[in-house]
Amino acid sequence: xxxxxxxxxxxxxxQVKAMNCPGCGAALTLRSFTQAVTVVCQSCHSILDAxxxxxxxxxQFQKTTGEDPPLIPLGTxxxxxxxxxxxxxxQRRTIHVDGIPYSWHEYVLFNPYKGFRYLTEYNGxxxxxxxxxxxxxLNSFVGEVTVSYLGEKYRHFQTAEAAxxxxxxxxxxxxxxxxxxxxxDYVSPPRVLSSEKSGKEVSWSMGEYVSGRDVWKAFSLAGxxxxxxxxxxxxxxxxxxxxxxxxxxxxxxxxLVIVMLIGFASFAGNEQVFQGDYxxxxxxxxxxxxxTDPFELKGRTSTLELSTHTSLDNxxxxxxxxxxxxxxxxxxxxxxxxxxxxxxxxxxxxxxxSRSDSVAIPSVPPGTYYLRVEPESDRGHGTIHYAITAxxxxxxxxxxxxxxxxxxxxxxxxxxxxxxFEHMRWAESDHAPMESRNxxxxxx
Amino acid sequence: MTxxxxxxxxxxxxxxxxxxxxxQTVCTYCKxxxxxxxxxxxxxxxxxxxxxxxxxxxxxxxxVYNHHPFVAVGRIIYEYDQGTWNEWxxxxxxxxxxxxxAQDNYVFTFAAPGRKLPAQARVGQHYIWDNETYVVxxxxxxxxxxxxxxxxxxYWDKEDVVFVDLMSEHGKFATLDYSDESPALYLGxxxxxxxxxxxxxxxxxxx
Numbered sequence: 145x146x147x148x149x150x151x152x153x154x155x156x157x158x159q160v161k162a163m164n165c166p167g168c169g170a171a172l173t174l175r176s177f178t179q180a181v182t183v184v185c186q187s188c189h190s191i192l193d194a195x196x197x198x199x200x201x202x203x204q205f206q207k208t209t210g211e212d213p214p215l216i217p218l219g220t221x222x223x224x225x226x227x228x229x230x231x232x233x234x235q236r237r238t239i240h241v242d243g244i245p246y247s248w249h250e251y252v253l254f255n256p257y258k259g260f261r262y263l264t265e266y267n268g269x270x271x272x273x274x275x276x277x278x279x280x281x282l283n284s285f286v287g288e289v290t291v292s293y294l295g296e297k298y299r300h301f302q303t304a305e306a307a308x309x310x311x312x313x314x315x316x317x318x319x320x321x322x323x324x325x326x327x328x329d330y331v332s333p334p335r336v337l338s339s340e341k342s343g344k345e346v347s348w349s350m351g352e353y354v355s356g357r358d359v360w361k362a363f364s365l366a367g368x369x370x371x372x373x374x375x376x377x378x379x380x381x382x383x384x385x386x387x388x389x390x391x392x393x394x395x396x397x398x399x400l401v402i403v404m405l406i407g408f409a410s411f412a413g414n415e416q417v418f419q420g421d422y423x424x425x426x427x428x429x430x431x432x433x434x435x436t437d438p439f440e441l442k443g444r445t446s447t448l449e450l451s452t453h454t455s456l457d458n459x460x461x462x463x464x465x466x467x468x469x470x471x472x473x474x475x476x477x478x479x480x481x482x483x484x485x486x487x488x489x490x491x492x493x494x495x496x497x498s499r500s501d502s503v504a505i506p507s508v509p510p511g512t513y514y515l516r517v518e519p520e521s522d523r524g525h526g527t528i529h530y531a532i533t534a535x536x537x538x539x540x541x542x543x544x545x546x547x548x549x550x551x552x553x554x555x556x557x558x559x560x561x562x563x564x565f566e567h568m569r570w571a572e573s574d575h576a577p578m579e580s581r582n583x584x585x586x587x588x
Numbered sequence: 589m590t591x592x593x594x595x596x597x598x599x600x601x602x603x604x605x606x607x608x609x610x611x612q613t614v615c616t617y618c619k620x621x622x623x624x625x626x627x628x629x630x631x632x633x634x635x636x637x638x639x640x641x642x643x644x645x646x647x648x649x650x651x652v653y654n655h656h657p658f659v660a661v662g663r664i665i666y667e668y669d670q671g672t673w674n675e676w677x678x679x680x681x682x683x684x685x686x687x688x689x690a691q692d693n694y695v696f697t698f699a700a701p702g703r704k705l706p707a708q709a710r711v712g713q714h715y716i717w718d719n720e721t722y723v724v725x726x727x728x729x730x731x732x733x734x735x736x737x738x739x740x741x742x743y744w745d746k747e748d749v750v751f752v753d754l755m756s757e758h759g760k761f762a763t764l765d766y767s768d769e770s771p772a773l774y775l776g777x778x779x780x781x782x783x784x785x786x787x788x789x790x791x792x793x794x795x
Binding site: 157158159160176177178179181195228255256257258259260275277278279280281316317318344345346347 | 691726
């Protein structure tokens with residue numbers, strides 16, 4: 145049934161009301177039809193009863209409020225989450241922390257079907273705010289106060305007395321300049337739950353962090369939004385997703401490296417290809433250099449690990465090695481110094497150096513090789529016995545260690561930046577570490 | 589749904605009931621408040637002009653709640669210190685319910701008789717009805733400001749009454765209505781405008 149047919153006087157289509165301020169006579173627009181409770185004159189700032197046809201003055205303009213032009217001019221329409229909203233009201237609220245005032249702005253948005261919604265702005269940080277449809281649960285566990293809402297946990301951030309310090313336009317409540325409410329914020333970035341206490345009654349709202357760019361786009365505002373200053377209480381960390389991601393990547397690579405390492409360790413030949421025992425008489429004047437018997441390196445190009453084990457006792461030996469390919473005459477020259485000292489002093493016994501040394505020669509192709517050895521040491525210290533061992537295809541664990549470390553560095557860096565971001569966030573809260581409060585204020 | 593027709597005892601205009609169980613209606617022509625008796629309609633009062641109201645709902649607005657279609661047939665407008673709100677009396681195929689519109693916040697409730705109710709309540713108190721825990725969030729003193737259309741009871745010319753609103757952690761909503769000697773309980777939940785799929789709404793200039 146069509147209602148208007150049996151309705152002789154259908155209610156008129158509500159219209160935006162143009163009126164005059166009883167305080168100063170200036171033109172006044174009522175944009176929220178009859179939903180607003182108070183309206184503030186844009187020219188004389190008197191707070192008027194929007195429910196009263198005569199617009200009774202509730203509070204006279206106080207000069208102390210000064211001018212604070214809204215970034216979204218009242219009357220501007222925009223689109224938030226697919227719904228058109230008009231900016232109808234604007235207020236500044238101020239809290240004091242350690243005697244320093246901090247102010248933020250709240251925009252009252254209106255849609256005649258969906259009602260009121262809010263945008264808040266502090267130092268370039270924006271939040272899209274709506275009232276809660278369910279009650280959050282307060283928890284207190286070992287000193288940490290949290291609230292749960294729809295399965296999500298929010299950590300207490302700050303409780304403060306917020307005073308209304310500037311008003312403009314329409315409000316769905318009795319707004320007064322100078323009125324204070326206890327405001328408590330609980331955060332779970334990018335969301336924040338806020339409770340406002342007035343008398344015994346508590347009202348809850350939820351804010352979601354939005355970028356200034358999105359607000360500018362939603363309301364087609366001219367120019368550019370100002371760059372946000374600092375870290376805001378529910379600003380999502382740009383690193384939290386990265387941190388998770390990089391550790392996932394790290395874990396995957398670490399696993400790969402470990403698998404490769406196990407693979408190399410189990411498939412590596414690690415076969416002894418040469419062993420010889422020698423003595424170096426430091427008293428002798430004869431030429432100490434010699435060449436070893438040739439030995440075969442088979443299979444693929446791989447590492448050759450050369451170990452020197454000595455009988456050194458408070459002495460040193462320097463061995464000039466050359467690994468020479470018998471067929472191509474290609475030589476790998478390298479020198480190894482081995483020294484071992486020990487003794488006893490007031491701190492007890494001490495040792496320095498080692499009797500053994502080991503070196504890996506990478507990428508040695510197969511072939512027949514021999515070693516040319518030229519020992520050196522101080523003269524007149526008797527005979528030094530030493531053994532030379534060569535092992536083919538020895539897994540090099542240090543390579544894997546370096547690979548892991550190379551992966552660990554960016555992961556650790558991003559984690560550090562993430563921790564730093566959270567530190568900056570909480571430094572502004574009631575739960576800040578002591579050194580970040582009272583900056584330049586030592587009178588406590 | 590029967591639509592018993594009668595005539596206004598005041599002006600003679602035809603009165604059509606959309607809902608057979610309606611107890612009270614308002615003549616759309618002369619604004620007489622009419623109460624149904626066993627035999628005829630009796631004029632009990634006169635509605636002053638309704639205050640300008642921003643509710644997008646009107647008599648005849650249709651919607652869907654929990655897969656049940658409903659139509660708005662009447663309303664009570666209450667006034668309190670923060671303005672006014674509407675209790676729309678909506679009729680469904682399985683009875684009637686209330687769609688409250690307070691500054692475009694919508695709550696759908698059903699009368700819930702037979703529960704144990706407190707004589708008075710304080711903010712923060714807990715009550716359990718139908719296995720749901722409700723917490724008192726607001727206590728509002730309001731008064732009757734106007735009626736329109738059909739209501740399931742007589743409601744006109746009331747003094748200040750107390751409403752106690754309660755919320756649960758799961759979005760459930762309860763109201764204790766202290767307009768009569770014994771309180772009445774309404775249980776329901778907050779609803780999103782879009783979910784109600786409302787049709788035949790008022791239009792707003794420029795929107």
